[in-house]
Amino acid sequence: xxxxxxxxLLYVLRLSFYKWDGFDPxxxxxxxxxxxxVLFSDPLSLTALANVMIFMFFTVTIQxxxxxxxxxxxxxxxxxxxxxxxxxxxxxxxxxxxxxxxFMGLFEPNFGVINTTLKSLGLAGLxxxxxxDPRTALGCxxxxxxxxxxxxxxxxxxxxxxxxxxxxxxxxxIDGAGFWRTLRNVVWPSxxxxxxTVIILGMVGAIKTFDIVWLLTGGGPxxxxxxxxxxxxxxVTQNSxxxxxxxxxVVMIFLSVALSALQxxxxxRKQVA
Amino acid sequence: MFRKLSLGQKIGIELLxxxxxxxxxxxxxxxxxxxxxxxxxxxxxYLFTSGFPIARMIFNSFVVSILQVALIxxxxxxxxxxxxxxxxxxxxxxxxxxMLTMSISMLCFITPLFRTMKALGWMNxxxxxxxxxxxxxxxxxxxxxxNYFDSLGRELLEATTIEGGGFFTAWLxxxxxxxxxxxxxxxxxxxxxxxxxxxxxxxxxxxEDMRTLxxxxxxxxxxxxxxxxxxVFACLVIMAVPSVLVYLFLQDQLxxxxxxxxxxx
Numbered sequence: 001x002x003x004x005x006x007x008x009l010l011y012v013l014r015l016s017f018y019k020w021d022g023f024d025p026x027x028x029x030x031x032x033x034x035x036x037x038v039l040f041s042d043p044l045s046l047t048a049l050a051n052v053m054i055f056m057f058f059t060v061t062i063q064x065x066x067x068x069x070x071x072x073x074x075x076x077x078x079x080x081x082x083x084x085x086x087x088x089x090x091x092x093x094x095x096x097x098x099x100x101x102x103f104m105g106l107f108e109p110n111f112g113v114i115n116t117t118l119k120s121l122g123l124a125g126l127x128x129x130x131x132x133d134p135r136t137a138l139g140c141x142x143x144x145x146x147x148x149x150x151x152x153x154x155x156x157x158x159x160x161x162x163x164x165x166x167x168x169x170x171x172x173x174i175d176g177a178g179f180w181r182t183l184r185n186v187v188w189p190s191x192x193x194x195x196x197t198v199i200i201l202g203m204v205g206a207i208k209t210f211d212i213v214w215l216l217t218g219g220g221p222x223x224x225x226x227x228x229x230x231x232x233x234x235x236v237t238q239n240s241x242x243x244x245x246x247x248x249x250v251v252m253i254f255l256s257v258a259l260s261a262l263q264x265x266x267x268x269r270k271q272v273a
Numbered sequence: 274m275f276r277k278l279s280l281g282q283k284i285g286i287e288l289l290x291x292x293x294x295x296x297x298x299x300x301x302x303x304x305x306x307x308x309x310x311x312x313x314x315x316x317x318x319y320l321f322t323s324g325f326p327i328a329r330m331i332f333n334s335f336v337v338s339i340l341q342v343a344l345i346x347x348x349x350x351x352x353x354x355x356x357x358x359x360x361x362x363x364x365x366x367x368x369x370x371x372m373l374t375m376s377i378s379m380l381c382f383i384t385p386l387f388r389t390m391k392a393l394g395w396m397n398x399x400x401x402x403x404x405x406x407x408x409x410x411x412x413x414x415x416x417x418x419x420n421y422f423d424s425l426g427r428e429l430l431e432a433t434t435i436e437g438g439g440f441f442t443a444w445l446x447x448x449x450x451x452x453x454x455x456x457x458x459x460x461x462x463x464x465x466x467x468x469x470x471x472x473x474x475x476x477x478x479x480x481e482d483m484r485t486l487x488x489x490x491x492x493x494x495x496x497x498x499x500x501x502x503x504x505v506f507a508c509l510v511i512m513a514v515p516s517v518l519v520y521l522f523l524q525d526q527l528x529x530x531x532x533x534x535x536x537x538x
Contacts, residue, residue: 008382015384070293073286076278084290086521087297093520095469097487098509102300105307105502113303147300208378211471215491229380242384249381260376264369 009253015246028243035247045248048226051138055227056206058142059149064198066146067153068191071161072183074154085158089151096148100215103144107131134224137217141225145212149205153198160194161187193266200263207255228252304513308506316507325498327508329482330489336399337474337485338467341407345414345463346456352411353418354444358430368419375412379405379472390477401477402485406470414459421455422448454526461523465516486512 016035020028039045070088074081091099106113107130115127130140164187172182210229213219219226219234228248235245278286308316320327355361356368379386386405395401425448433443471487478484484492490508493499499508 008385011385011388012382070290073290073293076283076286078283078287078290080287080290084294086524087294089524090301090517090520091297093465093469093516094513095471095487095516097469097471097490098304098513101490101505101509102304105303105506106300113299147297204376208376208380210378210380215471229378232380232383236383236387246384249383253377253381256376256378257373260373264372 012246012249012253015243016250018243018246019241020243021240031243035244038244039247039251044223044226045228045231047223048228048231051225052206052209052227054138055142055145055209056203059145059206060199060202062142062146063150063153063202064195066150067198068157070150070154071157072187074158075161085154088154091148092151094148096211097215099144099148100212103140103147104131104216107140131217132221134221137221137225141213141216144216145209148212153202156194156198157191160191164190196263196266200259200266204256204259207252207259304506304509307503308510310503310506311501312503316501316503317511319504320498320507320511323498325493325496326481326484327489327511330484330486331511333402333483334468334485337402338464340399340403341410341467342460342463344403344407345411346459349411349414349418349459350449350452350456351444353415354422354448355440356415357419357422358427358443358448359440371412371415374409375416379409379476383476386476396477397479397483398477399483402474402483405477406467406473410463410466414463417458417462418452418455421452425451457523457526461519461526464519468516 017030017032018028019031019035070084074085109115109127109129109132112130114130118124118126128136130136168186168190169182172186177185208229209227210233213225213227213230214233217225219230229252232245232248232252235241235248310316312319356364390396390401390405393400395404429447430440430443433447438446469487470485474483474485474488478488481492486508490505490512493508494505499505
């Protein structure tokens with residue numbers, strides 16, 4: 001299996017220096033670093049890069065905050081918390097296809113829940129084609145993605161919270177710390193192992209993001225929501241640019257591996273400490 | 274929140290949970306209710322009788338998911354055992370490389386995968402629907418199982434060796450049977466991942482009769498059978514039911530695996 005992936009890796013790396021339609025190996029033309037030069041100067045690929053950065057920043061920070069809040073709310077195990085935990089995790093168990101179709105129904109311009117609600121509240125001025133408007137499409141993708149994966153972050157934080165001993169809370173209480181001070185000075189710093197896991201998995205996931213974008217907007221309207229993965233898919237399957245696609249792959253692989261290596265080193269340090 | 278709560282605080286927490294809950298229930302309930310709009314259960318009947326090959330796609334989804342899970346367990350369990358209990362040169366390095374591949378999108382290898390599948394003549398076949406996705410999920414399974422084998426210690430292995438058994442006997446007769454909780458984790462998470470997978474069938478299925486359910490929704494919307502949105506919603510419900518049921522029934526047996534399985538964020 002390692003060999004299989006390595007073969008793919010070397011193949012992609014070599015291919016990224018060529019111009020090729022992906023069909024007949026005889027038509028491969030060496031073009032050095034030209035693919036990379038295009039990749040880092042073409043407005044389209046720069047948009048994709050900016051989109052994935054915006055996506056990464058908002059999904060990671062919002063998921064962290066919401067996931068932690070929900071985990072804290074579920075911690076006292078009040079009535080119904082098992083139900084809520086299952087409810088919040090169900091989207092993780094659902095296919096992205098289902099989530100995407102569900103939200104397309106909500107965002108739909110004429111009959112969608114969001115626009116009909118806005119109209120009935122007398123806010124017709126805010127009504128728009130949510131996924132068809134370049135200014136809101138990326139936001140909608142981010143929102144949908146957070147809805148789908150928040151449950152996973154919640155589970156990480158529930159697990160993280162159980163590692164904090166009750167004595168620590170009692171000590172904080174004896175020192176006279178209220179809820180916010182306990183949260184900021186005790187809970188938040190003790191959760192750093194969980195934070196790093198959530199942050200790095202979120203960043204790696206953001207680089208991989210493909211299906212949610214492809215299903216919701218297909219990279220549109222007018223390329224406004226292109227991501228590296230959607231550009232790569234289009235380059236190879238629709239534009240016959242296997243070489244250019246390979247150069248996008250190489251950049252994505254480099255970023256993913258660098259982030260994962262960072263996580264592995266964090267975990268090592270955790271074990272040593 | 275960190276000590277005894279007053280009644281007011283409890284009510285406050287419940288209210289906040291309900292508020293969050295409503296935000297989650299509305300989209301999900303919207304799908305369920307819409308799937309019965311108009312013709313009621315007739316929407317589901319229409320899906321099966323209209324000529325759209327939904328039954329074939331459900332069958333494909335089950336075949337592909339079951340084969341993937343079987344393959345993953347069959348390969349990941351001995352591999353994880355080797356990484357956990359057998360000392361061989363380069364063990365740490367090979368394990369790390371396999372774990373690093375977990376973070377790379379399968380899409381990055383699209384051209385070599387296409388070339389390989391075409392060379393083998395596997396395009397649009399069950400082999401192509403099963404093997405690549407199973408390979409890319411394998412590291413997660415190896416990680417879950419290795420963690421479990423690590424927690425079991427070496428004593429059982431030493432006992433087997435004294436009785437004259439090798440590594441293979443130790444794995445087959447001793448370690449594999451007692452790793453059942455971890456295997457359940459792998460089966461449940463692997464099934465859900467594979468059942469929901471959209472990318473692998475998008476790349477390798479070419480005709481309607483080789484599509485799995487995540488693709489079915491897309492081809493349904495673009496065909497005449499999916500002209501009514503209620504029918505598409507019915508198809509979504511059919512797709513959601515197995516994975517949600519599997520999760521709900523087995524959620525208590527999913528320990529930490531639930532977290533280590535969610536590699537995507």
